[in-house]
Amino acid sequence: MQYITGFASWFMNLFQTGGKTFISWMSSIVPVVLLLLVLMNAIIAFLGEDRMNKLAHASSRNVVTRYLILPFLSAFMLGNPMCYTLARFLPEYYKPSYYAAQAQFCHTSNGIFPHINPGELFIWLGVAQGIQKLGLNTMDLAIRYMFVGLVMNFIGGWVTDFTTAYVCKSSGIKLSKEVKLTNKPAESDEKATA
Amino acid sequence: MAWKSVRIEKGSGGWGGPLFITPTAQKHKFIYVTGGNRPKIVDKIEKITGMKAIDGFKTSIPENETALAIVDCGGTLRCGLYPKKGILTVNVMPTGKSGPLQQYITPELYVSAVGEKQVSEVSDNAAATAASSPAASADPEVADADEAKFDTTKPITQQPNKQNFIAKIGIGAGKVVATFNQAAKEAVKTVINTIIPFMAFVALLIGIIQGSGIGKAFAKIMVPLAGNVWGLMILGFICSLPFLSPLLGPGAVIGQIIGTLIGVEIGKGHISPQFALPALFAINTQNGADFIPVGLGLEEAEAKTVEVGVPSVLYSRFINGAPRVFVAWLASFGLYPGK
Numbered sequence: 001m002q003y004i005t006g007f008a009s010w011f012m013n014l015f016q017t018g019g020k021t022f023i024s025w026m027s028s029i030v031p032v033v034l035l036l037l038v039l040m041n042a043i044i045a046f047l048g049e050d051r052m053n054k055l056a057h058a059s060s061r062n063v064v065t066r067y068l069i070l071p072f073l074s075a076f077m078l079g080n081p082m083c084y085t086l087a088r089f090l091p092e093y094y095k096p097s098y099y100a101a102q103a104q105f106c107h108t109s110n111g112i113f114p115h116i117n118p119g120e121l122f123i124w125l126g127v128a129q130g131i132q133k134l135g136l137n138t139m140d141l142a143i144r145y146m147f148v149g150l151v152m153n154f155i156g157g158w159v160t161d162f163t164t165a166y167v168c169k170s171s172g173i174k175l176s177k178e179v180k181l182t183n184k185p186a187e188s189d190e191k192a193t194a
Numbered sequence: 195m196a197w198k199s200v201r202i203e204k205g206s207g208g209w210g211g212p213l214f215i216t217p218t219a220q221k222h223k224f225i226y227v228t229g230g231n232r233p234k235i236v237d238k239i240e241k242i243t244g245m246k247a248i249d250g251f252k253t254s255i256p257e258n259e260t261a262l263a264i265v266d267c268g269g270t271l272r273c274g275l276y277p278k279k280g281i282l283t284v285n286v287m288p289t290g291k292s293g294p295l296q297q298y299i300t301p302e303l304y305v306s307a308v309g310e311k312q313v314s315e316v317s318d319n320a321a322a323t324a325a326s327s328p329a330a331s332a333d334p335e336v337a338d339a340d341e342a343k344f345d346t347t348k349p350i351t352q353q354p355n356k357q358n359f360i361a362k363i364g365i366g367a368g369k370v371v372a373t374f375n376q377a378a379k380e381a382v383k384t385v386i387n388t389i390i391p392f393m394a395f396v397a398l399l400i401g402i403i404q405g406s407g408i409g410k411a412f413a414k415i416m417v418p419l420a421g422n423v424w425g426l427m428i429l430g431f432i433c434s435l436p437f438l439s440p441l442l443g444p445g446a447v448i449g450q451i452i453g454t455l456i457g458v459e460i461g462k463g464h465i466s467p468q469f470a471l472p473a474l475f476a477i478n479t480q481n482g483a484d485f486i487p488v489g490l491g492l493e494e495a496e497a498k499t500v501e502v503g504v505p506s507v508l509y510s511r512f513i514n515g516a517p518r519v520f521v522a523w524l525a526s527f528g529l530y531p532g533k
Contacts (some may be wrong), residue, residue: 010405018401025393034385041377045207045288045307081485087493095495096486096503100510103482103489111474115381119388120446122396123478126453127470130460134467136530141470148471148525152518160510167506173498 028132029125033114040115044077052077056086066094067157068150071102072109080106080117093175096164101157108149111142197222200242201316202284207373208307209290210299213282214316215262217245224262225250227272231361233286234310236264242315257281266365268372271295277303284308287372292379396454403458412455413464420456420473421465423523427516430476434515436508439483449477471526472519479515483508 055073059065074083083106087098106117111124124145128138168175197217204211215224226236227250236247239262248255250263257279264284267273274295276283280303288307291299305312403412419425433442433449442448456473459465465473482489486507490500 014401014405015398016401017405018398021400022394022397025397026390030385030389030393033389034381037381037384038374038378041207041380042374045373045377048206050206081489081492084489084492085494087495090493092496092499095490095493095499096506097510099482099486099489099493099503100507103485104478107478107481115384118384119392120450121389122392122450123446123453124474125457126396126450126455127457127460127474127477129454130457130462130465131467131470131530133457133461134463136467140529141474144471144525144529145474148475148518148522152475152514152521156510156514156518159513160506163509163513164502164506166509167502171502173502175499175502 037115040113047077052086056089060090063158066090067097067101068154071098071105071153072150074102075105075109075116076113079115080119091177093164093177094161097157097160100160101153104149104153104156108153109146111145197244198242199316200239201314202305202308203312204305205288205307205309205312207288207376208305210301211305213284213305215243215282217243217261221259221261222246223248223255223259224264225255225260226264227251228264228266228286231365233264233266235286235308235313238310238313242313266368268368268375274298287369288376289372290376290379396450399451399454400458403455413459416455416459417464420459421469423472423520426469426472426476426523427519430479430519431516433477434479434512436512439480439508439511442480449480452477467530468526471529472523475518475522479511479518483511
């Protein structure tokens with residue numbers, strides 16, 4: 001009988017420990033994330049997608065805007081996974097590189113702006129909850145996460161330009177580096193009617 | 195009569211649609227129920243289609259003659275009222291499916307956040323198939339009788355409506371409130387549908403790890419790996435292997451679990467908090483590796499771009515993986531001093 005009682009209380013203890021963790025998150029993390037989401041959703045609704053599309057057009061020309069500024073803003077404005085759609089204005093050759101940078105921006109900025117990728121928040125939060133438990137400020141970590149991300153994601157995008165060149169060479173496929181001018185009016189037309 | 199069809203899409207932050215409205219001999223009027231002010235889209239729709247606009251606050255028309263209803267509802271009643279009657283509804287506010295009548299709000303009947311830009315002309319044959327409304331059964335006699343009545347109201351509805359200052363403030367404030375309200379609804383939905391379920395899952399995991407003693411065994415493996423830069427680089431290197439990374443990707447679940455486990459050890463003081471930064475990079479070197487074809491699809495890439503892009507991104511993840519961890523480690527100095 002003693003063993004059964006012992007086992008039962010051990011078993012229930014698993015859920016009580018988990019429950020305590022859950023409630024501490026519900027009272028500390030959820031309200032902050034929720035209110036931040038409200039504000040971010042509102043800002044995004046006010047600014048609108050049109051402006052982002054214009055920016056995407058303008059950013060396709062050089063490396064810095066292409067793999068640093070555009071993916072950062074795109075993650076902030078559109079979140080995962082809609083942020084990828086802005087790359088439709090880029091030349092085909094640069095699309096894989098943009099993807100490489102963009103996917104990482106969906107995480108590195110997520111510490112400060114959890115609205116970007118709420119579905120995968122625990123990449124950040126899993127580690128950050130340990131910091132929180134120690135009573136330290138997670139914002140210090142979040143800011144460094146974002147800045148290291150800014151630099152390394154940009155480099156990641158740039159490096160992909162070279163791996164794309166390598167894959168193109170070894171497979172014999174050629175991708176255009178030119179912005180398709182014929183595509184442009186069609187796109188903007190579609191937007192105007194949208 | 196030369197009526198023309200119109201296409202109405204959702205605007206920024208909007209929901210539903212697109213709607214195609216084709217006026218017919220019976221349905222060639224539309225109503226706007228917008229608190230007495232006349233939205234600009236009313237004029238535009240009038241101009242494109244040749245339909246007549248009726249101010250719903252001044253008079254009314256039978257439902258079966260109403261081709262379209264324009265409302266400025268922030269999410270309580272009106273946005274659902276017209277869809278319930280089967281009338282195509284345009285909301286100038288960015289309101290989604292909400293209110294007590296929300297089950298009637300469907301993308302086929304309803305579109306929101308509509309401004310002038312969202313209203314456009316379509317060629318007739320394109321819209322003919324798309325335009326249909328459930329409330330299409332009515333007797334034309336009634337329609338004729340009512341038509342005469344509306345001519346008397348014409349001066350009222352068609353007089354140039356100058357918005358006065360107070361009305362402008364009211365409309366502006368209404369729009370801000372509605373936008374925030376809609377943003378809040380979406381935020382609550384996100385939290386309930388995606389964040390809380392994952393929290394419950396991870397909390398259970400933590401409960402099992404900490405409560406059962408697996409944690410101690412796990413700490414023995416994890417602490418030497420995650421507690422120094424070389425271990426983290428090895429972790430990052432493994433996650434970025436091109437044949438492994440697509441398998442580790444889906445939903446970032448594995449990364450999230452490993453992250454939580456490292457977090458638990460940091461919380462217990464087994465791992466220095468400074469290592470949180472390189473750990474964040476180490477657990478995620480496979481970032482998005484499973485999603486490349488879908489992501490490139492969202493980028494509207496051509497088939498051959500996808501063919502090149504998949505290996506290319508996998509290679510670049512591999513090249514960048516371990517160095518990212520190292521750079522993050524360098525950047526972690528001075529983070530949480532004294533711990």
